[in-house]
Amino acid sequence: MTIKRSIVAVAAGLSQPSSTRMLADRLAAAVRQKLDGEITVRVFELRDVAHDITDHLLTGFPSPALKEVIDAVAAADGLIAVSPIFNASYSGLFKSFFDVLGDDVLRDKPVLLGATGGTARHSLALEHALRPMFAYLHAVVAPTAVFAATEDWAAGGRDTRDTRDTLHERIARAGAELAALVAAREPVTVKDPFELTTSFEDLLGGQGRSVTNDLRL
Structure with a gap:
């Protein structure tokens, strides 16, 4: 039997490309x-639903486009979350999206973290900002988080600064870690919020007993 898995990535970049x-x-x-x-x-770009996220924060109701993203994240076996780094932390768009997710959506869900920035000096934001946030959300975060600076792309993924891993190697290692976390778990099943937990027969039977008891009283 073929096992079906779903991987969702959300990217909070603001520019295009x-x-x-x-x-x-x-x-x-x-x-x-x-x-x-x-x-x-x-792969979802959060910039496409940026206005919808703000509306949801104000009204408590997601638009159809935003609901599609939220539902996809909830049903995913693994999540990849990537944010640009501004002022040594994740972007406001990135944080706002995870603010509108339902309670416990990320509980026990394998997550791979990534970030981009102008220089490698911003890479520590992965550990002091992103990782604590996802730990608070009870996600299972892959050990390797991937930061890509402008010079990493300019070098074609080859790290010319020193003997550290290349961007390509970091991506491969992080991908293998998330894949292992996903493979170790059963496929995600999303419960229907409108699904009845009691059959109609039981409901009718219980109602009948209640009416009988009322008559006896």
């Missing part, structure tokens, strides 16, 4: 390469 989207695509490809079975990969 976006290096944040590029990193999300590369990470998604690395995870897909390491997973067996029937794999579905979807």
Whole structure:
């Protein structure tokens, strides 16, 4: 029996084309390469639903477009979350999206973190900003988080600064880690919020007993 898996990536880049989207695509490809079975990969750019996220924060109701993204994240077996780094932290768009997710959507869900920035000095934001946030959301975060600076793309993924791993190697290692976390879990099943937990027969039977008891009283 073929196991079906779903991987979703969300990228909070603001420009187009976006290096944040590029990193999300590369990470998604690395995870897909390491997973067996029937794999579905979807990448969402949060800039496309930025207004919808703000409206949801104000009204409490998601638009159809935003609901599609939220539902995809909830149903995913693994999540890739990539943000540009501004002022040593994730972007406001990135944080706002995770603010509108339902309670416990990320609980026990494998997550791979990525970030982009102008220089490698911003890479620590992955550890002091992104990782604590996802730990608070009870996600299972892959050990390797991937940061891509402008010079990483300019070098074609080859790190010319010193002997550290190349961007390509970091992506491959992180992808393998998320794939292992996903493979170790059963496929996600999303409960229908409108599904009845009690059959109509039981409801009618209980109602009948209630009416009988009332008559006896």
